[in-house]
Amino acid sequence: MANQSLVRHINERRLLGILRVSGPVSxxxxxxxxxxxxxxITGMIDDLLARGMVSERAREDSPERRDVGRPGIDIALEPKGAYFFGVEIGVGVLRFALLDLAAGVAETDEMPFDRGLAPEQVVGLVADKLASLVLYRDSIRAMGMTVPGLVRRDGHVINLPILGWKDVELGALIAARIDLPCHVENNANAAAFGHIYSDPRPHHGVVVYLKIGTGCGGAVIIDDKLLRGGNGLGTEFGHLRIAADGPLCSCGQRGCMETFVNLKALQRYATNRDVDEAATDPQLPAQVAAGLAKGDPDAERAVTTLAGHLTEGLVDITNIFDPDEVVLGGAMLPVLDAVVERVAGPLRRRMVPGMSLPLLTVSRIGAFECAIGAAALAHHEEFDLSNLDLRT
Incomplete structure (x- = not known):
């Protein structure tokens, strides 16, 4: 990219970023x-107006233009100026989200799929869904995709045991079917980023995110940026060893936090018996939450036990990262408020003396958090200055 074009591209991204964070600006x-x-600035705005990415908006109160008897004009981000497609490959379900240029959710949808499908078949389903979005097809700028497994920076899925995928060049499969920039990410990283990106204000400090559902994924965001590790495989908090023994984990080890803090574990605590993963009831968190409201002792035991095991992992995570905030999300959402209530006290007592208790919160994005996060990552990759290659 020639220097003049690069400077203009940088300024364009800066301008769009200002409008997303600040709202309409003169x-x-x-x-x-x-x-x-x-x-x-006039030339740049005129170009963005012609491309439909910004719009003009009259201000009701405009002191600097009041003397000429007409309202001032602000420049605002035009949400319909571009869209970003997010896909979550879940456990037998595909979830989709479409974000507009202002990072607002335009559409969401989901569809089941056979867990025995090959990766290229699943990518085919995604391509078909994308082709069906005829109202947005010409305005979709990029896409993101998440999977509940280990993913390298280049989109290579190292291991996805829940679906039986291993060493899958997912990025290459997508590129062969879909003519869009695609950013492949671990599902917990995507959910964490979606949680932060949904609030346009800059975030400073350290946020730890735990996605608790079929598994227990983790992510860390430092000053608005994901901490991915050397190969993009870091923050696998579900595999912290919190016990000397325990159920066999998908990683082949025993004692991992994931096996004590997930849907299967909650069902085990609620029923006092082990269950096969296929028999795990996805409605269980809502049922346990209803039981808690009625004072059911089985529900109380289940939540208290799960919170105790989660505390074991959070003690290590907090002592290592000293986070400002710990966010819990995932399929456990109905019981997470109760879990937070039971974690705060024990965590405060067991942290390194002198450290501050992080703010413990629950993500409210809901079932589409990973798909929304994937689309948010695509939006970020296309418009954030930190993703530009400024080398000459």
């Missing part, structure tokens, strides 16, 4: 923030 203020001349 031309003069944009020129000031970007350190551009009036002519330069």
């Amino acid at each position: 031309r003069a203020e944009l020129a000031r923030r970007l350190s551009l001349t009036r002519a330069s």
Whole structure:
């Protein structure tokens, strides 16, 4: 990219970022923030207006234009100017989300699929879904996809035991079927990023996210950026060893937090008997939450036991990362408020003395958190300055 074009591209991303975070802004203020001349900012805005990515909006109160008797004009992000497609490959379910240019959710949908399908067949289902979005087809700029397994930065799925996938070049399979930039990510990383990105304000500090459902995935965000590790495989908190023994984990080890803090474990605690993963009831968290409200002792035992095991892992995570916030999300959502209530006290007592208790919160994005997070990552990759290659 020639230097002049690169500078314009950078300024365009900066301008769109300002509008997403700040809302409508005047031309003069944009020129000031970007350190551009009036002519330069006018040319850039005129180009974005022509491409449908921004719009003009009259201000009701405009002191600087009041003397000429007409309202001032702000520049606003045009949500319909671009869309970003997010896909979650879950356990027998595909979830889809479409975000607009303002990172608002335009559509969501889901469909079941046979867990025995080959990866290329699943990608085919995704391609078919994308082709069906005829109202948005020409405006979709990029896509993101998540899987509940180990994913390298280049989109190579190392291991996805829940679906039986191993060493799958998922990024290459997508590129062969879909002509869009695609960013493949671990599902917990995507859910965590979606949680942060849904609030346009800059976030400073450390946020730890735990996605608790069929498994227990983890993610860390530092100053708005995912901590991925050297090969993109870091923060696998579900495989922290919190016991000397325990159920056999999908990783081949015993004692992993994931086997004590997931749907199958909650059912084990609620019924006092082990169950096969296929027999795990996805409605169990809602049923346990209803039981808690009625004072059911089995529900109380189940939540208290799960919270105790979660605390074991959070003690190590908190002592290592000193997070400002710990967010819980995933399919356990109906019981997570009760879990937080039971974790806070024991965690405070067992942290390194002098450390501050992180804010413990529950994600409210819901069932589409991974698909929304995947689309948010695509939005971020296309418009954030940190993703530009500025090497000459």
